[in-house]
Amino acid sequence: MRMNPLIQFMKQVQGKINSSVYASLQGQSSPQHVAFLRQLEKELKVEESLTVPLKDLNAVVFDLETTGFFPEQGNQILSIGAVKVKGGEVQQEETFYSLAHCMGELSPEIKELTGIDESDLQHAPQLSKVLVDFYDFARGHVLVAHHASHEKKFLQHYNWKLFRSQFKHRIVDTSFLLKIAEPEANLVRLEDCCEHCNVPVINRHHALGDAKMTAELWSVYVARVQELGIKNLREVYERLSR
Template sequence: MLPIDLQILKYFFFEKPIYAYKIRPYLTTGNYLDLREKLSQEVHGTPGNQPLTNITYTVFDLETTGFLPEIGHEIISIGAVRMEGLDTYHHETFHQVVKPIRPVRNHTLKLTGLSREQIDKAPSFLEAFDRFLEFSRGSVLVAYPAKFDMRFMKAMLKRWKLPDYSPPVIDSQLMAKWLFPERKHYQLDPLLRKFSIPKLERHHALNDSIMTAELFRELLTTIMKKNILTFNELNDTLSNIEQKK
C-alpha cells in the first residue's frame, strides 16, 4: 500500500476525477432525485427526555475499503438490526452489499468474506443507502464507534452530491469509555468477552451489528443503573466525554 501522502495525491489528481465521471450518469436518474428529495425533507428530531427503554434504535455497521473516505475509500456493505428499548429483534435485520466505484483489493475481500461476484452484482451506494434510510427511519442510530461510521456515511453522501444526513446518534464506544474508564483499549472483541456475548464471524456487517446490539443492551442496562435514564441525560454524558478529549 502506498504511504498516506501518496494516497492523498493519487486521490486528488487521479481518482477523484474518475469518481466524478463515473457517478455523473446516476445524478439524473429517478432514484437519485427521489433520494435527494427524501434527504432534503428529512426532519431529525431527537427523543429528548424520552426514557431509554422507550426508544427505537437501529444498530448498524459498515464494511469499507479503507479508513479514509476523504481520499476515496468506499462502503462495500451495510448491516443493521432494530431494537425496541432493551429488546433486540433479530428478525428485523438489514444487510446490503454495495458495489463501489473503484475496484476492491483482494485483502479487503478476504477480510470481509465478500466475493467479487457479490460485489459486481450489488447495487450502487445510491440504492443501498436509500434502502438503509427506509429501514432506519424514525429511529436513533447506534454504532461502535459511531464517529467512524457516521463520518464515512456523510463523506459518501457528499461525494454523491446528496444533502447532509444528521439523525440522532449514540456512540456505544463512548458509553463503554464512560462506564469503564480503567480500560486501556476499547476494541469490540474484549467487550464482547467481558459480557459473554456469543461471537459471530467478524467483519461481516450484519454479524457485527448483531453483536454490537447485544453489547449496547448490556451497556444501556449498566448505564441506567447509574441513574442515566433518558436520551438527553445519556447524550449530555457522552458529549462531556467528547469535550474532554
C-alpha cells in the same frame, strides 16, 4: 485539546439543507432517491430522541464494511448491515443487509478480512440505492454504531457525493455508554468489548454479524447506565460533558 462531547454532539446535529441543493444534482442519483431523501429530511426531528426514555428508545444498530478508512481518498462502502433494537431488546428478525456495487479490485487484505470478493459485488445494487434502502429501514430510529466515527465519516462523504445532502441522522456511539458504565475499562475493539460482556463473537467483519454483536453490546450498556440513574440520551451527553 479534546472537544467537550456535548459540544461535539451539538455541532453534529446542526445545519440545514438548502432545498436548491437538490436541483443541482447531475445524474448522481435517481429523482426517486432524491425525493425520498427530501421527504426524510422533513420527517427527521433530531432533538426529539434526546428525551425519549432509554427503555423506550428505538435504535438501528449498524455497521459498514469498507475498502479502507478514507472515503475522501476513494475508499468505498462494500456492505451495510443493521438490526433494530427496541428499548434494550434486540429484534433479531428485523435486519437489513446489502452489498454495494464497488469499482476496481479489492486488496487481498480486505478480501481476507471481510470474505467479500469482486464477484460478489459485480451485480450488487448501486450504493445510492443501498443507502436509500438503509435510510428507509432506519426511518424514525436513532442510529447506533461501535466507535461510530468511521461510519459517520463514510455516510457524510457519500451522502454529499451521491445526493448533495448533508448527513443529519444522529449516530450514538456505544463507547459513550461504556465510558459511563465502566470508565476504567480499557476496551476498544468490538470483539474485546463483546467478550468482556459475554456476548458471543460470531461473523466478525461481516456487516450484519458486527451489527448484531454491537446491538447486543448496546443492550447490555443501556441496562447498565439506567442502573446508574441515567434516563435518556440527553443525560448521557450531560454525563460525558462533566
